[in-house]
Amino acid sequence: LPAISLERISKTYRSGGEAVAAVRELDLRVEKGEFFSLLGPSGCGKTTTMRVIAGFEDPTTGTVRLHGDDVTQVPPHRRDVNMVFQSYALFPHMTVFDNVAFGLRRKGVAREELNRRVGEALELVELAGRGRTRPGRLSGGQQQRVALARALVNRPSALLLDEPLGALDLKLRQAMQIELKRIQRDVGITFVYVTHDQGEALTMSDRIAVMNEGRVEQLGTPAEVYEHPATRFTAGFIGTSNLLSGEVADTGGGVTAIEVAGAGRVLAAGGAQAGGFPAGVRVDVTVRPEKVAIARAEPRGDLVRLRGTVTEVVYLGSATHYTVKLGNGAEIVVFQQNSSDAVGAAERGDTVWVSWRPEHSS
Numbered sequence: 001l002p003a004i005s006l007e008r009i010s011k012t013y014r015s016g017g018e019a020v021a022a023v024r025e026l027d028l029r030v031e032k033g034e035f036f037s038l039l040g041p042s043g044c045g046k047t048t049t050m051r052v053i054a055g056f057e058d059p060t061t062g063t064v065r066l067h068g069d070d071v072t073q074v075p076p077h078r079r080d081v082n083m084v085f086q087s088y089a090l091f092p093h094m095t096v097f098d099n100v101a102f103g104l105r106r107k108g109v110a111r112e113e114l115n116r117r118v119g120e121a122l123e124l125v126e127l128a129g130r131g132r133t134r135p136g137r138l139s140g141g142q143q144q145r146v147a148l149a150r151a152l153v154n155r156p157s158a159l160l161l162d163e164p165l166g167a168l169d170l171k172l173r174q175a176m177q178i179e180l181k182r183i184q185r186d187v188g189i190t191f192v193y194v195t196h197d198q199g200e201a202l203t204m205s206d207r208i209a210v211m212n213e214g215r216v217e218q219l220g221t222p223a224e225v226y227e228h229p230a231t232r233f234t235a236g237f238i239g240t241s242n243l244l245s246g247e248v249a250d251t252g253g254g255v256t257a258i259e260v261a262g263a264g265r266v267l268a269a270g271g272a273q274a275g276g277f278p279a280g281v282r283v284d285v286t287v288r289p290e291k292v293a294i295a296r297a298e299p300r301g302d303l304v305r306l307r308g309t310v311t312e313v314v315y316l317g318s319a320t321h322y323t324v325k326l327g328n329g330a331e332i333v334v335f336q337q338n339s340s341d342a343v344g345a346a347e348r349g350d351t352v353w354v355s356w357r358p359e360h361s362s
């Protein structure tokens, strides 16, 4: 049974006579022990989804299950999940130890067990020596780790983390991403992680649900959503992506041929859009900039190849980024690694070929 499952969850807020549909018929299954991320722009319904799982919010329709049990009507404190917020909400007048011990004391856990469990939790977040310190004397990253220890000490079967690193600066955030992933692996509990930062989601997650306007746009491993974005939204939201619009000319053998007016014919073989489109239908084709090669001479082999003019060259040391304008006015961005044989492939104003393997477009 999945650790968490949401079945047709909708949540509509009423504010000042107006209805806001924050989550729309959402279906999600999070497996046990998984690092699962909800990724999407601000306002797409991530926090609402988490609050519904935790029980702080009643869904307008739908069912929440934890390990198969229907908990839709169960109050938050009786659900086997804990939530960690961006604002750590530590008690400033209490020591780190007492902050972490707070929940256990309220539950009446005996002193010996309490000491042991708080000690273990602090060790896990690498704050073993800091029990007597007050939160105000710790850095932002350390405070976030105290908040994490306070949630872990309850041994929930799932931890819900809502943009927990949002308040930290970039360097600390990156260090904490690795740290959080390590902790999750060590304790083996299910993490549901909310972020609007695609890099963060790609680095940490086993699977990602890309959300947009209260719905899941795509669900998959980091490599799946990055390599084969299923929708225009996902392609645009995760990484940099080239987008071409055209008309399906031919479908067969898992490959779709798309006629891009004024630019040429493009074959797409990867991802959800491969195959299954009747001729004549308008579709979008995406390809990642690092999958595209650029050359002055026409490339050989079984490749998608289009002709264009270089309009921009940005040299970045280890890589060069080119912008190539096609015959129909569309632009293709190319990221080229500057290995010794690739440097100076083209200059502004050059007429070039851009090419890629059909399985790299979807």
Ligand code: ADP
Pocket (backbone or CB within 6 Å): 013, 014, 015, 020, 021, 022, 040, 041, 042, 043, 044, 045, 046, 047, 048, 049
């Ligand atoms: P996210 O966490 O992805 O930024 P939220 O779940 O916080 O998104 O919000 C989704 C939508 O619901 C937004 O349009 C937001 O303005 C609205 N919303 C969230 N909470 C409330 C509330 N308590 N009352 C009214 N509207 C809300």
Ligand code: MG
Pocket (backbone or CB within 6 Å): 046, 047, 048
């Ligand atoms: Mg939010």
